[in-house]
Amino acid sequence: MSAALFDSIARIARHEAEARPTAAIGRVTEVHGGDGSPPDHAVTVTLRDSGEVLPRVPVAVGAFGLGLLPDEGDLVLVVFGEGDWHAPVAVAGLYHGDLAPPATAADLLALHLPKGEAEPKLRLELEKTGEALRLNIGDDTSLSASADTIALAVGKITLTLTSKGGGRLELAAGGSTITLKEDGDITIEAKGKLTLLGAELDAKGNSKASLKGATVEIN
Template sequence: MSIYDMLSQDQQTQPVCGITVGVVTDIKDPDKKNRVKVRLINRTDSTQETDFIRVMSPAVGKQFGLFALPEVGDEVLVGFLDGDYAAPYVLGCLWNTKNPAPVSVQDGKNEVRMWKSKTGHRLELNDGQDAPGITLFTAKETHLVIDDKAQTAELADKDKKNSVVIDIGGGTVTVEAKSKLTLKCGKASIELNGSSGEISIKTSGSIKIDGQQVDVSGKSAVNVKASGQLNLEASGPANLKGAIVKVN
């Protein structure tokens, strides 16, 4: 039974001033309109419960906006449309000792804004001088950190064994992988294997290396092999040296 059903005829038409607090009891809206049921906790009759009522949001539109529905057990602030006790709606949520905020003001400095889910995903905006920037964390601490002070942007796992670091001031990008790093573009790929130490370059087209000077060296051996024709050409002198030189 809803609180509206419990009111007398006179009470149903009598305007109500002010707002009240309540606790969310149900979020399974049968009409799938993202409404909630609320038990009003400052009434003498603690069984007074609303029907499914709408929840206010700071931004709404057709298939867009900010969506953050309160959970069962959350304390909420309830208002009444035009003072009508039969037309309540949720104005917002309230933290309390049972459900404290995920962050607190330090030394009177209100520098951190945070959006955190119940499983631990969080978005943090820090305006502090010591660590200004934006951080995005998953519950397992995979993170994206944009640090305005250090002028860096880092995407990494919890232990930073796999990461991409952009040094904005230094103009460098460092990519690190624990076991293997693969770069792909169309039919071309470069693979760096951290376990074996091998580097593999593959493409269905041609590979070109161009420089003022190109050095190729191997600690034990260098192998050059062509399935078809092999051409070695120099516009100047061509030197072939070895302890033993074999041709064919």
């Protein structure tokens, strides 16, 4: 084989290798979800540089059973299996000038919805150390969890479970509280009126029973 022929073949081989696609950035123009016919987990993508349209590109997921599709207009990274134009896969979404990431510290895993909002309606944040989790839905509902405490709040009603101080559960609302301790003690404190009502009421003290008040009425 002459040197000139060898060089020509080498140039052709390099050209073919360079022509094989590896990855591209595109914008989602259509979403195909699992509720369609047929059910799918894919998007139609228009490539940013070439303008080529890739129909029904499968969207990769981190675990089976998970449905997570981008929205129309989102930027995605598309890779091509074995350099084949006919085997595209959308593997990730990309933030850009018109879509900001969640405003959180680098040590948090965060999910904020709707995405890109300065004040998202849902905020889920997990410390990468695994030591704490926080969930906020709107302005009135929140859940936080750490190694020793779980706290739930809905408006001005709170429920706290903790292993601190021997362990306790406390339900609080409007200045009234119900406290259950791990050692068996139960305390009910009402800021207003306390009513116990039932078809039958049986109150006993194994060692002592007391009833006190400025006025005590027993009917």
